Amino acid sequence: MSSIWFLEGIRKGRKTEKFPKASPKEPPLWPSRLEGKGEVDCPTNAIDNNAWDSGKCVFCRRCEQSYKPSLDQDIFTVKDTNQLFRKSFYLYKLDSGSCGACNVELGTIFDPQYDANRLNIFTTNTPRHADAIVVMGVMTDGMKEALQKAYEAMPDPKLIIALGTCAISGGVIGKSALPRDQYNVEISGCPPSPYTILKAISRARGD
Amino acid sequence: MKWYKFGKPSGRLIGQVDEFIVHSDSILEVEDSTAVKRVNYHKVPGEFVFAYGPSTGGLMESVGFDLFTPGELINHVDVDPNFKKRTLQVKGKSVQDALLVVERINGFHSVSNSIAFASAVEDALGIEISDEIRHTRILMMELERIRSHLEVVKRVCEPAGFGVPSNQIGYLREEVSRIISRATGHRFFFSSNGVGTVHFNANGIVPALDKIVNEFDHIFRGLLQSKIFLNRLQNNGRAHHPNLLGPAARASGLSVDARMDSGTISYKDIDFNPVLQEEADSFARFMVRSREIFQSAEIIRSLENVGDFKSADISVSGSGEGAARVESPQGDLFYYVNLEDGVVEDLKMVSPSYMNILAFEDSIVGNIFTDFHFNWESFGIWVSEIGVEIR
Ligand code: SF4
Numbered sequence: 399m400s401s402i403w404f405l406e407g408i409r410k411g412r413k414t415e416k417f418p419k420a421s422p423k424e425p426p427l428w429p430s431r432l433e434g435k436g437e438v439d440c441p442t443n444a445i446d447n448n449a450w451d452s453g454k455c456v457f458c459r460r461c462e463q464s465y466k467p468s469l470d471q472d473i474f475t476v477k478d479t480n481q482l483f484r485k486s487f488y489l490y491k492l493d494s495g496s497c498g499a500c501n502v503e504l505g506t507i508f509d510p511q512y513d514a515n516r517l518n519i520f521t522t523n524t525p526r527h528a529d530a531i532v533v534m535g536v537m538t539d540g541m542k543e544a545l546q547k548a549y550e551a552m553p554d555p556k557l558i559i560a561l562g563t564c565a566i567s568g569g570v571i572g573k574s575a576l577p578r579d580q581y582n583v584e585i586s587g588c589p590p591s592p593y594t595i596l597k598a599i600s601r602a603r604g605d
Numbered sequence: 606m607k608w609y610k611f612g613k614p615s616g617r618l619i620g621q622v623d624e625f626i627v628h629s630d631s632i633l634e635v636e637d638s639t640a641v642k643r644v645n646y647h648k649v650p651g652e653f654v655f656a657y658g659p660s661t662g663g664l665m666e667s668v669g670f671d672l673f674t675p676g677e678l679i680n681h682v683d684v685d686p687n688f689k690k691r692t693l694q695v696k697g698k699s700v701q702d703a704l705l706v707v708e709r710i711n712g713f714h715s716v717s718n719s720i721a722f723a724s725a726v727e728d729a730l731g732i733e734i735s736d737e738i739r740h741t742r743i744l745m746m747e748l749e750r751i752r753s754h755l756e757v758v759k760r761v762c763e764p765a766g767f768g769v770p771s772n773q774i775g776y777l778r779e780e781v782s783r784i785i786s787r788a789t790g791h792r793f794f795f796s797s798n799g800v801g802t803v804h805f806n807a808n809g810i811v812p813a814l815d816k817i818v819n820e821f822d823h824i825f826r827g828l829l830q831s832k833i834f835l836n837r838l839q840n841n842g843r844a845h846h847p848n849l850l851g852p853a854a855r856a857s858g859l860s861v862d863a864r865m866d867s868g869t870i871s872y873k874d875i876d877f878n879p880v881l882q883e884e885a886d887s888f889a890r891f892m893v894r895s896r897e898i899f900q901s902a903e904i905i906r907s908l909e910n911v912g913d914f915k916s917a918d919i920s921v922s923g924s925g926e927g928a929a930r931v932e933s934p935q936g937d938l939f940y941y942v943n944l945e946d947g948v949v950e951d952l953k954m955v956s957p958s959y960m961n962i963l964a965f966e967d968s969i970v971g972n973i974f975t976d977f978h979f980n981w982e983s984f985g986i987w988v989s990e991i992g993v994e995i996r
């Protein structure tokens with residue numbers, strides 16, 4: 399039986415894109431880096447003093463007259479890296495209060511188009527085996543303890559990655575999962591595209 | 606309110622939110638905000654409680670399970686969707702600002718939510734939508750359904766140990782996300798829907814979708830030939846529950862679908878009959894979702910009149926009460942709004958996962974631990990749409 403699926407896998411051929419070495423094949427317009435100038439009526443104050451903070455943006459298009467999406471998917475900040483994780487990088491995902499879309503996009507980087515495994519990026523079901531915790535969603539009362547416990551259970555060295563505007567700044571939903579200065583990596587988007595997620599996570603290892 | 610009236614129960618039970626008990630045709634106001642709820646279970650001697658969750662890599666979202674068991678057999682489960690309960694501020698906001706929050710209640714089903722909300726606002730303000738917009742909304746909802754069903758079928762394959770088909774379906778799910786991105790500019794339809802309008806470009810959708818559905822047909826036939834796969838799903842998690850909604854209901858032979866009995870987004874000019882299975886188990890839920898992928902593609906092919914709309918700009922003023930109900934990929938999704946000069950005074954939402962979680966709890970009784978995962982995944986429940994409080 400399993401051999402049928404094995405052959406099926408071969409029949410379909412290679413579907414993985416060359417990203418991040420090559421440019422993204424199908425980057426979405428929203429989210430992507432916004433370019434423009436001027437003050438606008440932004441629901442999250444992502445534009446302040448003519449400067450755009452991708453970590454506050456929910457990509458609602460209200461500023462579209464003055465700020466245009468550029469398709470550029472490099473909307474992430476890597477503040478700390480650790481080269482120890484180059485051989486294998488295990489992620490523990492933690493949903494502190496998400497709408498579900500960030501969860502789906504994180505899962506998507508393991509689909510054949512992106513195939514994060516080829517870059518030695520994996521997920522683990524327990525924080526004890528994790529190198530990084532990926533936090534998605536706003537902070538909720540019920541998940542505070544789970545987040546704290548998961549972080550404490552992780553061995554050193556470890557990274558905290560914020561995935562999506564809710565986790566980074568709260569967006570239009572609530573309060574950020576953690577204070578912004580605690581994140582080692584911030585991945586912008588509501589939700590971030592799989593291209594942004596894959597590149598940011600791969601950069602966190604010093605790539 | 607064109608489609609709803611306050612008063613005694615009429616039609617199917619959809620669920621409860623605060624003091625509203627919602628049926629398919631009526632809203633009953635009650636004092637007890639927990640009238641529709643689960644039974645209280647008390648541990649019996651010899652049983653212990655195994656707590657699973659709220660956070661584990663094996664689950665899509667944070668959710669807690671208390672499994673009551675004497676060993677291998679599960680006697681009862683309590684599902685707690687409230688660990689990640691979000692409190693969303695909507696009341697006092699403009700319709701436009703409220704919409705930003707509404708489409709993030711369940712981001713994976715955002716178009717069902719935003720269309721139900723926009724339709725409730727249109728109902729409140731007496732705004733009629735053209736057939737062109739209605740058909741475009743149907744197209745959007747059927748695309749969302751296809752992607753959602755692919756995700757659930759993929760997630761049923763995973764715990765069954767079927768990695769290759771799971772991967773292949775993941776590939777197809779991503780191709781649908783790309784269709785949605787090309788048509789709306791956003792992979793989850795965010796900001797593509799508004800009151801009286803949509804932002805959508807239907808060019809090229811049908812051929813791209815045909816390719817995906819043909820590939821899925823191939824995988825689906827392969828799965829049906831696998832005895833191991835069928836054995837794992839059949840007789841697992843039987844759910845015969847009078848108040849089931851959506852695909853889980855249709856998998857138990859109940860002919861239940863908002864596309865048939867809701868006036869909100871009418872399917873009257875569309876050739877549509879609900880997909881039914883009788884077995885009521887994980888297999889039947891897998892079958893209904895798989896067959897609905899073909900059906901939704903057929904509906905999309907049949908739609909004429911679907912245009913290229915550029916603007917989702919809305920400016921809303923006026924006051925009134927409105928209610929709407931649509932068939933989200935998980936089942937009936939209900940919205941009620943009360944507007945005062947274009948400002949949301951009150952908003953209530955009943956999600957299908959609410960009733961289906963109660964049915965899931967019933968279905969697991971008598972199952973063993975190893976069956977737990979498929980059964981949970983086969984219901985396709987989204988915690989984000991239950992663990993939420995609107996203020
Ligand atoms: S897209 Fe929306 S959230 Fe982002 S900067 Fe523009 S107005 Fe603000």
Ligand code: SF4
Binds near residue numbers: 495497499534561562
């Ligand atoms: S950032 Fe956006 S997509 Fe992610 S959980 Fe928050 S609302 Fe959902």
